[in-house]
Amino acid sequence: MAYATPTSLERWRLILGAEVEDKGEVSLGPRQKAMDSALEALYGAERRGDLSKSSLHVHRWLGDIRRYFPAPVVQLLQRDALERLGLAQMLSEPELLMSLEPNVHLAATLISLHQVMPEQTRHTARQVVRHITRELEQRLSRPLREAVVRAAHRSHHRTRRPRARDIDWHRTVYRNLRHYQPTLRAVIPERRYGYLRRSKALRHVVLAVDQSGSMTDSFVYAAVFGAVMASVPSLKTQLFAFDTEIADLSAFLHDPVEILFGAQLGGGTDLTKALGYAQRLIVDPENTIVVLISDLHEGGSSAEMLKVAHHLRQCGVLLIVLLALSDEGAPAYDRQNAAALAAMDIPVFACSPQHFPELMAAAINRTSIGPISGGIP
DSSP states (O other): OOOOOOOHHHHHHHHHOGGGGGGTSOOOOHHHHHHHHHHHHHHTHHHHOOSOSOHHHHHHHHHHHHHHSOHHHHHHHHHHHHHHSOGGGGGGOHHHHHHSOOOHHHHHHHHHHGGGSOHHHHHHHHHHHHHHHHHHHHHHHHHHHHHHHHHHTOOSSEESSOOGGGBOHHHHHHHTGGGEETTTTEEOOSSOOEEOOOSOOOEEEEEEEEOSGGGHHHHHHHHHHHHHHHTOTTEEEEEEEESSSEEEOGGGTTOHHHHHHTOOTTOOOOHHHHHHHHHHHOSOGGGEEEEEEOOOOOSSOHHHHHHHHHHHHHHTOEEEEEEEESSSOSOOOOHHHHHHHHHTTOOEEEEOGGGHHHHHHHHHHTOOOGGGTTSOO
16 A cells, blocks of 8 residues: 655644644645544544544544554554553454454553453454464564574584585585586585584573563564474473563463463563573583573562573573564663673673574574674664
């Protein structure tokens, strides 16, 4: 759908609202008036309550914003509506849920609200979240699975006598280009390059996910990625959520929706307890990767948390801290804790979902991790 771009004056008129209309300085066309009406229903509702609880009215409003605004703006307006207009109370109507634009933020909101929903709405909410997680799996599972499988079956030590299935063909062809035979129109490899297979193929990955309210989007992505990695035979994957308590959700890794609705989102944060629980899951430290997904706002003792993190590092565990696993950019996080962990040579950074496969491949091969996402934001 093509969206007409408002002029600079029209943009200011839409930003400032109907209060400036009486001055007559800007005249809106029919399309801009419709856009203004949709915005006024949301952002002017505190004065006039234009966006009523009528299901029909809300359906019309949702249709209007999709008609007049591009998808990123639609998602922003939906998020603002849920926050500003108390639409959570309207989620008792399943037809409203099905009309919302599916995205990660909607999934996060429904997961956060599911405990206060009526029973019939919970069922519809699960259907919507399942639809969203399936879309995410279709988009993200293949690159992650390919990166993890490739890394898990290769050693970081190269060899010039690889087995046929372990040949690095790109490197082999590049290194043997000088042996190109014009008459045969082929490269005759003098040497082959590849990888030694690991004697221990199994890697243990522990995903420790902060389920405080600020980390909900990251939790959605973590559930999807955890389910994908659990399907890779060469990995042993475990996932638990935490706030001030621990919820081990590893038994639900076959279904991201079960993981998401098994969480109790919105509590405080006890990082010391979370890292301590991760430590109890570890059998082979040298082959264990712990991914802590948290903004590091510790509700307990930061000194104790750092002590446990240091112990994991000293035992040979590869501990990685993701301040966010989302597309939202640099998150709000505890800079003091982040700096202290980074000083221990523990990678600390935000990571977009598109970079996560590269991150896990580097972690499995124990290669440099920090530059993948640019370090601490």
